[in-house]
Amino acid sequence: xxxxxxxxxxxxxxxxxxxxxxxxxxxxxxxxxxxxxxxxxxxxxxxxxxxxxxxxxxxxxxxxxxxxxxxxxxxxxxxxxxxxxxxxxxxxxxxxxxxxxxxxxxxxxxxxxxxxxxxxxxxxxxxxxxxxxxxxxxxxxxxxxxxxxxxxxxxxxxxxxxxxxxxxxxxxxxxxxxxxxxxxxxxxxxxxxxxxxxxxxxxxxxx
Numbered sequence: 290x291x292x293x294x295x296x297x298x299x300x301x302x303x304x305x306x307x308x309x310x311x312x313x314x315x316x317x318x319x320x321x322x323x324x325x326x327x328x329x330x331x332x333x334x335x336x337x338x339x340x341x342x343x344x345x346x347x348x349x350x351x352x353x354x355x356x357x358x359x360x361x362x363x364x365x366x367x368x369x370x371x372x373x374x375x376x377x378x379x380x381x382x383x384x385x386x387x388x389x390x391x392x393x394x395x396x397x398x399x400x401x402x403x404x405x406x407x408x409x410x411x412x413x414x415x416x417x418x419x420x421x422x423x424x425x426x427x428x429x430x431x432x433x434x435x436x437x438x439x440x441x442x443x444x445x446x447x448x449x450x451x452x453x454x455x456x457x458x459x460x461x462x463x464x465x466x467x468x469x470x471x472x473x474x475x476x477x478x479x480x481x482x483x484x485x486x487x488x489x490x491x492x493x494x495x496x
Contacts, residue, residue: 404461
């Protein structure tokens with residue numbers, strides 16, 4: 290009963306949920322485990338509405354939308370808007386500006402991130418990607434990953450962090466201390482390209 294009421298964690302563990310990558314609750318900055326709604330197919334485009342924005346709303350699509358795309362995956366020729374969805378980072382900027390013309394894809398789920406916090410032992414840090422996309426379908430779904438797999442993932446993280454974490458050490462600081470590679474190996478997750486924060490700065494391999 291005592292463990293159910295007050296688990297023996299090194300420190301607090303917060304969950305936050307955002308419906309889309311706008312992340313209005315700032316889960317990526319304020320929670321130990323963030324759930325951010327996203328999609329993995331193409332952005333849906335209503336070309337008539339895009340032309341309506343350009344003509345009737347006097348929207349400079351090249352200046353306001355295309356040039357401000359962080360991955361430069363959009364092109365507008367005055368008649369048709371094209372999006373290279375393979376390079377889209379789901380930042381929501383284009384959808385926010387032209388929400389009547391653009392909308393998220395239909396293959397929806399969530400991205401799971403881990404490790405953000407305000408300054409405690411170390412400085413503030415943002416979450417890192419843990420699961421790039423989880424379908425989050427009911428357990429009877431035909432999809433290979435459903436939300437019934439989520440409790441197992443959380444239990445594995447809690448067990449590792451509870452055993453090896455230091456007092457007042459958030460899970461993000463714990464990952465920073467032992468390394469993301471060791472953390473993923475211990476909880477049984479395979480590395481994904483989305484987990485890479487930046488290219489290697491050291492060209493040497495040490496054995």
